[in-house]
Amino acid sequence: MSASRVEDGGGVGRAGLPEGWAWATLDDLAEVVGGVTKDSKRQSDPALPGVPYLRVANVQRMWLDLAEVTTIRVPAEAVERYRLQPGDVLMTEGGDRDKLGRGWIWEGQIDTCIHQNHVFRARITGSSIEPKLLALYLNSVARPWLEANAKQSVNLASISISKIKQLPIPVPPTAEQHRIATALDTRMARLYAIESKLRVTLDHVDRTWAAVLDAVATGCMPGVATSTLVDRPVETVAEVRGGIQKQSRRRPADNPYPFLRVANVGRGTLDLTDVHEVELFGDEIDRYRLEDGDLLVVEGNGSADQIGRAAIWRSEIKDCVHQNHLIRVRHGADLLPEYLEFVWNSPTMSRRLQKASVSTSGLYTLSTRKLKELELPVATREDQAALVTAAQIARAHLEQARDAAASALGHITALRNTLLAEAFSGRLVPQDAEDEPAEELLKRIRVEREVAEAERKAARKAARAGRKDKAETAAPPPARPDDTILTDGEQTTLPLEFNS
Structure with missing residues (x-):
């Protein structure tokens, strides 16, 4: 697909692409569907087994929270229709602004799991784009476009499935996608490691401050002598x-x-x-x-x-x-x-x-x-003053540590955003002129889709024709036991009843 066919909006798609890249929409690259709607009447039907299903709360930005997965009762055909497969990219329809389009990759963590209607599923067609690249793109570079094309109220935002299908996506050649994914794995892992240490630091600050407060409440502050509270x-x-x-x-x-x-x-x-x-x-x-x-x-x-x-x-x-x-x-x-x-x-x-x-x-x-x-x-007022002074000094030191860790976390977020922006603009890894252009890949996918759609239509047409032929050639219904076979020219008589 050429860049001219992709609608611009929200800061996505304005810049040119490197040689060999091509613009596509999400609909070009994946089958995008919504999930199952909860029918309250079915939830009390014992004939329908409970099936694990993912809600918005389970789908976080660049990770899935599976600590609490609820179940839902749906018919077997709904289970087959909405069953998740490894490699599916999940994204949320909306809610507050931070929920809009957030999501990650399903890796088959739960057998026979489906998803609710407020969670969209993108099932990638063939090898059009690596699931991780699509998921990272949705959670970073695509966010301005999603926000610009969502329906928004004061604090809430939501995007329709028809609109999100139009999301413009820059597609690198397949070989370059692999190089980008490998480079991102290495560099993102380093950032995550640093981020984890910083979050441990913040947690340590919180626990230390709680200990300081308890020292005030019990009169056991180090360096402060107090009488019994x-x-x-x-x-x-x-x-x-x-x-x-x-x-x-x-x-x-x-x-x-x-x-x-x-x-x-x-x-x-x-x-x-x-x-x-x-x-x-x-x-x-x-x-x-x-x-x-x-x-x-x-x-x-x-x-x-x-x-x-x-x-x-x-x-x-x-x-x-x-x-x-x-x-x-x-x-x-x-x-x-x-x-x-x-x-x-x-x-x-x-x-x-x-x-x-x-x-x-x-x-x-x-x-x-x-x-x-x-x-x-x-405590006595004198002891209170001493405890408060010691706690305020401790708080000042802890706030310095918190501010430093929070500032470093801000830098990590900025570095991650820069890294992803470089990845999806072709500046993270070098291009190779020998790579097959992405446009050739997209052409094959379009042809494969057209052939598959033609086959589906032909199958539906054949099924309809088969049902029609079966109806036309069906044998007449068998005669009833009291039916009488009449000879030519003979007229049947009807039994009559008379009331006396």
């Missing part, structure tokens, strides 16, 4: 109060105020990039206004390790209030606000919060009553 109910050292329930009457109109939600509160951090507003009435601002040093605690979460996470408020926004799913803990005279935050986010306190939050339904929820009764390790 005393467990005290939170209500004896702090004021606990709920927030404002969001209702239709509180849509911001005449008296709007900044309004913090659960999404704004992390563990030890506040994300204030998206702060909503709420309507207040009368003197509510005086009753609910946050004060410097208040601790905001998340009331509930589906994850046990996130329940009760908290962050300190430092008057970042004037006249700010909070929703009812956040609980405000305002420190008293016996507590330093920084000490309260460190202890609250420690593993020791997290275990207590989890125990207090478990409900009979298995959900994790907290209440102002539960928080008031919760036992909090309390």
Whole structure:
């Protein structure tokens, strides 16, 4: 296929290709299909066995997460139609922007596995392109095109199967594809090795910080001598109060105020990039206004390790209030606000919060009553100050290590993107004039497809003709036992019944 036949868009297909390369669409190179749609009525049919199937959650960018694969009940013909084969390239239809077109190669990890309708499957035709090259292209260079050609809302994006079939793909000669794949394997492996070490470093930073928080909560900070901490109910050292329930009457109109939600509160951090507003009435601002040093605690979460996470408020926004799913803990005279935050986010306190939050339904929820009764390790104010100072020094060092590792990860991502861009523009490995041009390969594939399609049409036509002939030559139905054979000219009589 010539470059002129491929629609440009989203930054793909604008540059010329090296000698011997050719443009194609995804539809030229592979059979692209959607997956099975879940029929809720069939899920209770015991006659249909459960079949493993991949969902969007299983299809990540450049890897497959098979830790939790669910099953679905579908007819046998659906299993055959959607059964995955080694070498199939899977890609997601959409969701949030990061999900758009992400995916990887199926290698037959599970026998008889199918895929859902929100996951597309590209089954490569012949040897048109190596599966790994196609998968890497979809996850890197093709992303701007996918985003430009997807239907998008504020935070979501999706691409139709008809549109993704039009994706322009630069196709190298087959021999060069092998050279590119080999070079990418070697260099990507080095990047992955460095990336893994950096992620281990970040994990070590997180675990070290958790240990520092626990040292504050237990009074066992190295280099800091403290007296024994005393467990005290939170209500004896702090004021606990709920927030404002969001209702239709509180849509911001005449008296709007900044309004913090659960999404704004992390563990030890506040994300204030998206702060909503709420309507207040009368003197509510005086009753609910946050004060410097208040601790905001998340009331509930589906994850046990996130329940009760908290962050300190430092008057970042004037006249700010909070929703009812956040609980405000305002420190008293016996507590330093920084000490309260460190202890609250420690593993020791997290275990207590989890125990207090478990409900009979298995959900994790907290209440102002539960928080008031919760036992909090309390040191003297002098010891609190010493523990906080030591923890802040440790945090400064750990943040330096985190920033360095995060910066290095950013460089790894940039290097990977550059490497893939070089690969799909013909600059990663040298060209060889002896290689068969990709256009010749694409011509053969087109001919093979046309022949296969003609054979399928002929087979369907023959099948229809066979059914018709069978119907026309079918023997007449056998005579009934009471049928009487009449001689020529004889007329049958019908039995008559008369009512007396």
